[in-house]
Amino acid sequence: MDRALLVGLDLGEYDMKTSMNELSGLAESLEIQVIDQFVQKADLPNGRTYIGSGKVEELKKAIQVLDIDIVIFNDELSPAQIRNLEKELSIQIMDRSFLILQIFSKRAQTKEAVLEVSLAQQRYMLPRLIGLSSSLSRQGGGSFNAKGAGETQLELDRRKIASNISQLERELDKIKREKDTARKRRQNNEIPVVSLVGYTNVGKSATLNAILDYILKVSDKNVVEKNMLFATLSTFSRRIKPPKKPAFILTDTVGFVSRLPHDLVRSFESTLSEVKHADLILYVMDGSSSLAPLQIETTTEVLKGLEADQVPHLYVLTHKDMMFTDHLSYHHDVAISNKTYENLDVLIDKIYQKTYGKKIIVTLHIPFTDHGVLHQLENDTMILSKVYNDTGTQVLVELYEKQLSQFMTYFKHEQIL
Ligand SMILES: Nc1nc2c(ncn2[C@@H]2O[C@H](COP(=O)(O)OP(=O)(O)OP(=O)(O)O)[C@@H](O)[C@H]2O)c(=O)[nH]1
Numbered sequence: 001m002d003r004a005l006l007v008g009l010d011l012g013e014y015d016m017k018t019s020m021n022e023l024s025g026l027a028e029s030l031e032i033q034v035i036d037q038f039v040q041k042a043d044l045p046n047g048r049t050y051i052g053s054g055k056v057e058e059l060k061k062a063i064q065v066l067d068i069d070i071v072i073f074n075d076e077l078s079p080a081q082i083r084n085l086e087k088e089l090s091i092q093i094m095d096r097s098f099l100i101l102q103i104f105s106k107r108a109q110t111k112e113a114v115l116e117v118s119l120a121q122q123r124y125m126l127p128r129l130i131g132l133s134s135s136l137s138r139q140g141g142g143s144f145n146a147k148g149a150g151e152t153q154l155e156l157d158r159r160k161i162a163s164n165i166s167q168l169e170r171e172l173d174k175i176k177r178e179k180d181t182a183r184k185r186r187q188n189n190e191i192p193v194v195s196l197v198g199y200t201n202v203g204k205s206a207t208l209n210a211i212l213d214y215i216l217k218v219s220d221k222n223v224v225e226k227n228m229l230f231a232t233l234s235t236f237s238r239r240i241k242p243p244k245k246p247a248f249i250l251t252d253t254v255g256f257v258s259r260l261p262h263d264l265v266r267s268f269e270s271t272l273s274e275v276k277h278a279d280l281i282l283y284v285m286d287g288s289s290s291l292a293p294l295q296i297e298t299t300t301e302v303l304k305g306l307e308a309d310q311v312p313h314l315y316v317l318t319h320k321d322m323m324f325t326d327h328l329s330y331h332h333d334v335a336i337s338n339k340t341y342e343n344l345d346v347l348i349d350k351i352y353q354k355t356y357g358k359k360i361i362v363t364l365h366i367p368f369t370d371h372g373v374l375h376q377l378e379n380d381t382m383i384l385s386k387v388y389n390d391t392g393t394q395v396l397v398e399l400y401e402k403q404l405s406q407f408m409t410y411f412k413h414e415q416i417l
């Protein structure tokens with residue numbers, strides 16, 4: 001197991017303790033052992049080495065005394081900063097972006113996620129090749145033509161990466177087009193799409209599983225839910241059709257973390273485009289965590305970047321079974337438990353109100369010739385009464401406002417409640 005030192009620069013932009021703890025969690029999920037943390041207060045990062053020269057000296061000593069293998073920085077470093085730090089500390093340097101990319105790379109399973117992570121990694125690498133190649137030629141050292149050979153190699157590497165990037169972009173574009181077609185087909189069916197979004201490990205996948213189990217009585221779990229960062233890296237959609245109600249599509253997707261690497265968000269365009277086209281977004285927060293408000297801030301930021309912040313939404317707190325009462329003061333529409341299923345019915349009700357509108361009671365007249373319609377009403381609405389007459393069936397049904405358009409030709413009148 002690699003032994004790591006974490007380094008953070010406190011520029012007063014965010015809560016340092018929380019952020020360093022999160023970095024520590026990220027490192028641990030790559031099975032890196034965190035030995036100690038260094039935080040320096042500063043007005044600006046040092047252009048050459050990110051932290052000040054005094055701190056670099058201090059780090060050098062700590063690396064020896066604590067027998068450290070990697071130094072991890074809580075920020076994205078410039079190519080020059082990586083190169084200079086590597087030179088001065090003679091040790092492997094990782095920045096926050098690289099660390100997150102590594103985790104994604106380890107977790108990616110579907111073809112789409114694997115391609116997206118590779119694309120993000122190649123995009124991250126391209127401007128950093130100089131740093132990497134200088135450390136390579138240092139290792140090779142001594143050759144009389146080292147500099148020239150290094151430059152040629154650099155050019156070759158650069159071309160290779162650029163060609164990988166366009167290859168990956170092409171493959172992902174193909175997947176995205178297929179998904180667009182599937183989505184259009186769904187939109188034509190007018191089934192609303194509801195997307196679960198939020199910070200990593202807050203309970204998005206668990207919410208999908210709980211709804212499947214509670215509403216549909218499908219007890220075999222459908223998506224992986226795990227107490228680990230970035231358990232889900234691909235989108236998974238399930239059609240949810242409770243008895244006597246219309247269907248909707250529920251989509252689980254990749255979780256966020258604060259300051260997600262820009263390359264990563266850009267590369268996950270195909271996966272995240274689902275969110276942008278959703279009819280309703282469920283902002284999921286862990287109600288048992290004091291970090292919930294911070295997590296929702298991050299989620300809102302990412303959604304803004306995806307131009308998905310205008311989509312109608314609901315704030316959902318999970319972990320109600322483990323929640324401190326004061327956390328109920330977090331702004332939310334519903335607090336649920338995916339363990340006891342408390343309030344899942346409330347959540348479902350709210351999802352219907354947001355996607356299908358309010359409930360109404362109407363009288364419809366279905367001629368005998370359109371018998372299939374009665375069957376559909378039995379399935380998708382609540383039939384309150386039925387009277388047969390000479391020409392067909394007069395039915396009193398309770399349904400959602402937006403369902404009515406399908407049955408408009410049979411409409412007689414609405415009952416005012
Ligand atoms: N007690 C309790 N545990 C929950 C609840 N919701 C989720 N969990 C647990 O929290 C952990 C994380 O849940 P996931 O559903 O995997 O989280 P996620 O948001 O999908 O995470 P990523 O896929 O990493 O983005 C799992 O161990 C769940 O079983 C809840 O309401 N109560």
Ligand SMILES: [Mg+2]
Pocket residue numbers: 204205206224225231232253
């Ligand atoms: Mg998940």
